Amino acid sequence: MPDTTITLDVFRFQPDGGGHARRSTDGPTFKAYRVPYHEHWVVLDALNWIKDELDGTLSYRWSCRMGVCGSCGMMVNGVPKLTCAAFLKDYYPGTIRVEPLTYFAVERDLIVDMDGFLGKLKSVKPWLIRENEKPVDEGEYLQSPNELASFKQYSMCINCLLCYAACPVVGAEEDFIGPAALAIAQRYNLDSRDQGAAERADALSADEGAWGCTFVGECSEVCPKNVDPAGAIQRVKVDNVKDWYRKLLMPWGHR
Amino acid sequence: MADAIQHDILIIGGGGAGLRAAIAVAENDPDLSVALVSKVYPMRSHTVAAEGGAAGVVKDNDSFAAHCSDTISGADWLADQDAVEVFVAEAPGELTQLEHWGCPWSREPSGHVAVRPFGGMEQERTWFAADKTGFHMLHALYQTSLKYEGRIRFYDEWFATKLLVEDGRCQGVVAIELRTGLMHTLAARAVIMCTGGAGRIFAFTTNGAIKTGDGMALAYRAGVPLKDMEFVQYHPTGLPGTGILITEAARSEGGILVNKHGDRYLKDYDLGSPLDVTDPRHPQKRAMELGPRDRLSQAFVKEHEKGNTIDSPFGDVVHLDIRHLSAKKIRLKLPFVRELAMNYAGIDPIREPIPVRPVVHYMMGGIHTDIHGATPLPGLFAAGECACVSINGANRLGSNSLTELLVFGARAGASAAAFAREHETVHIAALDTQADDERRRIREEFLTKDGGTERLAALRSELFNAMEQGAGIYRTEESLRQTYRTVESLHERYRNLQIDDHSNCYNTELTAALELRNMLDVAEALLHSALERKESRGSHQRTDHPARDDSKYLKHTLAYRRDDGPPRIKYQDVVITKWPPGKRVYGAEASEAATGC
Structure with a gap:
């Protein structure tokens, strides 16, 4: 081991029978690992070194290690981070505390339960909805660069869930659809090719939809891809209000 | 032990090919139940990391013959030309289908889909979504697949360990449900392998951790030959140390490669003559920086031998310079390149050149299939990087693989659906007995x-x-x-x-x-x-x-596993339709020697 090392304090949890457990009730343990310090290493590199050299039982998710697959989100010193983009040098010489994403049930060690998120994602119908599908042999739907730009930012979500771990509303209200799924709903609502806003409206305007958001804005702060879910949610609310007024003033009209 | 789980069609792997195959089955025959078994959540699959684009003929100045000819010469004539023709003909429809499913393709001012040039391609035909094409394609496919609720069942984070073959047919897999550790028997009338490549067998690779050749190995152990496995693509521009990919699109937008003397060294390797970066004809297609990947990676090694590369803490590099493109263009067309270079190489490519070196990127070889995605084992199909049809031959052209997983994912889905309709019987008891052996093996080993x-x-x-x-x-x-x-x-x-x-x-x-x-x-x-x-x-x-020795090796290699000793190697003739084997020509000569048809 090189002279220079850094210590990672890593959350450990192994269920007995493979069951689920909330961290708060099950008494987590932390285990300290001393790893070599390299300036170019990220926290994920250090975790891989631990698993390879010290302790094969440490479990976590990762794949691309280039910030696009969205697997390796964890709490690093209390802040949700992609561990493939969190450099040791930004923490050195201090100890780095690594925990699973907060507000999620922990399956094991640094692995959280994603089922809830996938259900929320599906609930906003994240696909292009058309009244009439154009046959493929008639070519593409035209879309100007400006029309593309109006939703492009919200299409950049990698589903890493850092925004859920940053959102106090997610912590208080388990059913809140949450920042990423709402941003993805807006991504389709704002797409000039889409005609499904009305179909998504019920999910978005429910109490656990956009109105659950109290505009803390932490989601946009931690987003590694600058998706700005907070901005998306505010636009959902504005659209909701417009719809509501339209219905009030023109009850005979369509939404 | 849990009861066997039954579906009509099992798809192993939830990347681009697997998702496309699943949707193809769901649309082809709503009565068939599809299970998509993936060791990671589908949106984590490595399709996500593809950057540059997907090739498909769409512009008036382009032609199917030109895309065929580029692909075949790029492949050094080892591609099957009937497969290439099918691929090229179906490519535009598949890319348009993705557009209809919401993929945010970059656009021209007219609202039509924009295309960019790519290495080894004679015309601009690469559709792109800025420089995150694979990411957008994968998420569009995944999110679209969610609308087929009830028809596509997702087994996320299930790891397949063995193919189950009974009565001469592939009828399922054993898979570990990672959350519980239970080892399930999954039975089906047909199985489609879509597990991606195996770049992770090399130290320095662009590939994510998950790309360990699982599907190839499962098929190989079940007696299915692996085809053309010796052909491994080195991408010429990876970041030193991490191997993170810097897309070829950086060069198709006009980026240049220079050695330590500032020379555009590719001119010394039969790739044509450089034009000044201010020349409106730069970048020239099928020349210099837009030559094929194999030739560019080989040129790097030669430059290294000449002492012309640049020292770096993580091995020698050359410089990929995109500064002349302007900050505006880099932000618009290559934002991910900039983000990666800043995060992982510590440089801003608007102001400094990017250090790069060749890096293992793609397996041209894979599970032997025909143009319908069928393997020699009845009931087993394969598509995407884990398969070898072959359209890529000895060297794949950049931006053909994203299109390939759509075209052949859809084909494999349709073929598997047809097979499943004709083969209703599944031998559950026998499969479970085999699966018991596998469960015991994993526990004991x-x-x-x-x-x-x-x-x-x-x-x-x-x-x-x-x-x-x-x-x-x-x-x-x-x-x-x-x-x-x-x-x-x-x-x-x-x-x-x-x-x-x-x-x-x-x-x-x-x-x-x-x-x-x-x-x-x-x-x-x-x-x-x-x-x-x-x-x-x-x-x-x-x-x-x-x-090159066409007299002996204008043939595909087929490697069959043996229990005792090295694999048995057989050969199969390459299919030639309209493009007789010729010399690969890039650079100035290329336009004169254009291989038309």
């Missing part, structure tokens, strides 16, 4: 085993280094033999492997051990295929046999 002395990470890193040393850009009989001996000994030592983790829930050390076995099997097939091909073609460069 890993979970209840004690006293082994070999460590997983040690074996894995020896494999990495041996592959890099003996089976890289240039190979010889001796280097390949030496690496093969190392892999043989690693196979032996693997029996003495000891893992720390004996638990059930998310035992990622167990899956890593099973992945290592897959990697060793793929490496074995690769090395032996490379040893037997005593010629140089495309990405397979033998310094002891430097010429």
